[in-house]
Structures are given as structure tokens and as C-alpha cells.
Amino acid sequence: MDLHDQDLVAFFDEAPLWSAPFGAMALAAIDMRPGLTVLDIGAGTGFLSVELAQRMGVKSRIHALDLWPAALDRVRGKARYFGLPHLTCHEADAASMPFPDACFDVLVSNVGINNFSDPPTVAAECRRVAKPGAQLILTTNLIGHMQEFYDVYDQTLAERGMNAARERLRTHVAHRGTRASVTALIEDAGFVVESWKDATKTLRYVDGDALLGQFLIRFGFLPAWREVAGGEPAFDELRPALVKNLGGPIELTIPMACAVARKPTA
Numbered sequence: 256m257d258l259h260d261q262d263l264v265a266f267f268d269e270a271p272l273w274s275a276p277f278g279a280m281a282l283a284a285i286d287m288r289p290g291l292t293v294l295d296i297g298a299g300t301g302f303l304s305v306e307l308a309q310r311m312g313v314k315s316r317i318h319a320l321d322l323w324p325a326a327l328d329r330v331r332g333k334a335r336y337f338g339l340p341h342l343t344c345h346e347a348d349a350a351s352m353p354f355p356d357a358c359f360d361v362l363v364s365n366v367g368i369n370n371f372s373d374p375p376t377v378a379a380e381c382r383r384v385a386k387p388g389a390q391l392i393l394t395t396n397l398i399g400h401m402q403e404f405y406d407v408y409d410q411t412l413a414e415r416g417m418n419a420a421r422e423r424l425r426t427h428v429a430h431r432g433t434r435a436s437v438t439a440l441i442e443d444a445g446f447v448v449e450s451w452k453d454a455t456k457t458l459r460y461v462d463g464d465a466l467l468g469q470f471l472i473r474f475g476f477l478p479a480w481r482e483v484a485g486g487e488p489a490f491d492e493l494r495p496a497l498v499k500n501l502g503g504p505i506e507l508t509i510p511m512a513c514a515v516a517r518k519p520t521a
């Protein structure tokens with residue numbers, strides 16, 4: 256997929272059904288006060304940044320950071336359209352942020368951490384740019400995410416004796432966090448976790464063809480699933496058997512979490 260394609264960015268932006276339930280958890284957790292400086296890390300097309308800018312008001316300063324230039328163009332367009340001069344975009348890697356030390360009151364990342372290539376470095380950067388007493392709010396999907404799909408994918412690989420692919424699948428599934436690993440990520444960086452909220456949402460599909468054809472799946476998940484298959488045979492050759500094994504209707508569970516932490520004042 257071409258990340259510079261404005262159509263792709265626009266249509267990605269029209270699918271907040273994936274990230275909005277996570278964003279709602281983050282919005283519920285923020286200590287809202289006038290005049291806060293807020294950083295949205297991995298802001299994407301800015302659904303949460305724009306929501307924050309509107310809810311926190313013009314006395315706040317909202318900063319959207321992402322390394323995806325076309326998505327940030329979209330955020331800027333929304334900021335113009337909605338009249339949000341206090342929303343600023345930054346094209347940068349969260350592992351190396353273009354900000355001085357101790358400048359943010361609130362740092363939020365909505366379904367970001369599974370996407371960062373170096374989460375501990377991002378967490379350390381968060382601590383550096385957080386003011387003493389600042390809130391850090393991370394939402395994420397945890398291990399258990401789409402387990403119903405992964406069980407059937409594993410079964411399909413097992414039927415073909417694709418043991419190397421099954422091992423890659425195990426590694427892929429394990430890259431998402433648990434409550435313990437997310438807490439350790441945050442606390443190892445020097446924040447103190449103050450609260451944790453769990454929730455579950457489900458994604459329903461009539462069958463495997465619908466699942467594998469959905470834009471959210473093709474954009475966000477299928478590239479990694481293809482890599483798991485490797486070329487022995489390739490994913491497309493497995494697809495008919497996978498669809499048959501998936502049956503229908505399909506209900507995928509998404510375990511969601513919102514961790515709320517604080518940078519100590521001393």
C-alpha cells in the first residue's frame with residue numbers, strides 16, 4: 256500500500272470504528288483542566304488530536320506527532336476546517352521527539368504502542384518530555400486480540416505441516432502486550448501506573464471472505480499475516496482453506512486496555 260496516497264489516508268480516516276472505542280477510554284481518563292499542553296503520540300489521521308483540541312478548548316495546546324506525513328496533512332486539514340489553531344502537527348519518530356525536556360502536562364497514545372518499533376525508547380522519551388506530575392495515558396489491544404482468528408490460522412498451518420510458519424505465528428501473537436508487560440514498559444520508564452481499565456469489543460463478520468476483504472484487516476493486519484505464511488505456500492494459496500476453516504458467522508474478540516500513569520513530581 257502507498258502511504259503517500261491521499262485516497263488511502265482519507266479512507267483510513269473514515270474508519271475510526273477501530274480506534275474510537277480505545278480513544279473513548281483515553282478521553283474518559285484525562286484530568287481536564289484549562290490551559291494544558293497535550294501530546295498525542297502516533298496520532299495517525301488525528302481523530303483523537305482533533306477531539307482533544309475541541310474538548311480541551313483554545314487555551315490548551317495540542318500536539319499531534321507521527322512519522323506518517325500524509326496522515327499529518329489530513330490532521331492539518333481538519334485543524335483548518337474545524338478552526339483549531341491550537342492544534343500543531345509534528346512529523347517525527349516518537350523514539351526521538353523534537354521537544355525540550357518537561358514540556359507536556361498530558362501524553363496520550365491511542366493504539367500506538369503495538370506499532371512502535373522500539374516501545375521502551377518511546378516510553379523513555381515520554382518521560383523526558385513529561386512535566387513532573389504529568390499524566391501518561393496509553394490505550395492498547397492486548398494479547399488475546401483476535402484469538403479466534405489466530406486459532407483457525409494455526410489449525411490451517413498445522414494441517415499442512417507448516418511448522419516454521421506456526422512458530423512465526425506464535426511470535427506475531429506474542430508481540431502484543433499483557434497487563435504485566437504494559438505496566439512494566441511504563442514503570443521501567445519512570446512513570447507510576449495509577450489506574451488500569453479493561454474492556455472488550457467484538458468484530459463480527461459473516462464469513463472469512465468478508466473478514467479478509469475488510470479494509471481495516473487489509474490495511475492493519477493482513478501484511479503481518481502474509482509474512483507469517485512466508486512463501487511455503489504463500490498466504491493467498493492458503494486462503495481458501497483458511498476461509499473454509501473460519502466458517503461463519505465469525506466473532507473476533509478485542510481485549511482493550513487503558514493504562515493511566517503519572518510522572519513522579521520528585
Ligand SMILES: C[S@@+](CC[C@H](N)C(=O)[O-])C[C@H]1O[C@@H](n2cnc3c(N)ncnc32)[C@H](O)[C@@H]1O
Nearest residue numbers: 274297298299321322323348349365366370371
Ligand atoms: C494504529 S495507528 C493509531 C492512530 C491514531 N492514534 C488513532 O487512534 O487512530 C498507529 C500510528 O502510530 C504511528 N507510528 C508508528 N510508529 C511510530 C513512531 N515510531 N513514531 C511516531 N508514530 C509512529 C503510525 O504511523 C500510525 O499512525
